Amino acid sequence: MNPPPDDAVEMESSATVSSGEPKEYSSMREIVDSVGRITLENEQLFQRLIDGERRFRGLAKAVRKVQEEERRRLARDLHDGIGQTLVALRNQLERLAQRVSSDSEVSERLHDSAALTLLALNDTREMSRLLRPPVLDDLGLEAALRWLARSLKERTGLEVELDCDLDDKRFDPDIETLIFRVVQEALTNVVKHADSTNARVTVERTEVDMRVQVSDTGIGFDPRAALGTTADGCGLRGIRDRLELFGGQMELLTAPEAGCTMKMRVPYSQVQQARADA
């Protein structure tokens, strides 16, 4: 902008403008106008931020949904494809073993092979259930958590005490999946890291939210390091991010040698019952 001519400076110093309005009033109006403009721009930017955040949450939820759908498909393929083939193979091996004399080496090998096939079959079924337990879709969250506790006890020896007051009610399927997955990850952490043979899971509903707590009495850890950006793995951060997508939160109460309690809550507006009571 060009500097004002000398005579303009002279005019300004007399504190009036050509309209006759005092100079302070006119510059005051300019300030008010620009504050108004800036406020409006801020509001528009804020609205864009909110819209972007909403779109991002929608997209992230859709990605999770696709991921669960893919897990469901893989679980079915494993169970019905490889699983059925292994059943047929085992039956055939046992029939062959019956045809050869029982004390021959061939019979022994056939029985061993049938036993190995059974191991592979059980592993395949377990993998399929872990990918997406059918009980979660068929019977809901509480039954799925009971299955998870039983299955962990059988596979790893971890004793899980489950205290769940859902009365086998059904909830929004995305919420059932969310809570099942976060408890699954938290219990897997107990098995992998806690050096504890016991864990406790509680699930309760209040007027405003659903509260889930997973605790162990193991070696504990530094939560800031585990949640930091340089931390290995994405389990804990994954739990936190997944909960945030549904307006929920996670709190970690832990310290080295002091066990770990993971508290999670999801607002009830997200948990609404999607189906008639089971």
Ligand SMILES: Nc1ncnc2c1ncn2[C@@H]1O[C@H](COP(=O)(O)OP(=O)(O)O)[C@@H](O)[C@H]1O
């Ligand atoms: N229940 C627990 N007890 C002890 N340490 C834990 C527990 N849960 C998590 N941790 C620690 O936090 C780290 C991060 O956990 P996580 O994000 O789930 O990643 P990952 O399990 O793949 O290592 C773990 O490597 C472990 O050191």
Ligand SMILES: [Mg+2]
């Ligand atoms: Mg983990």
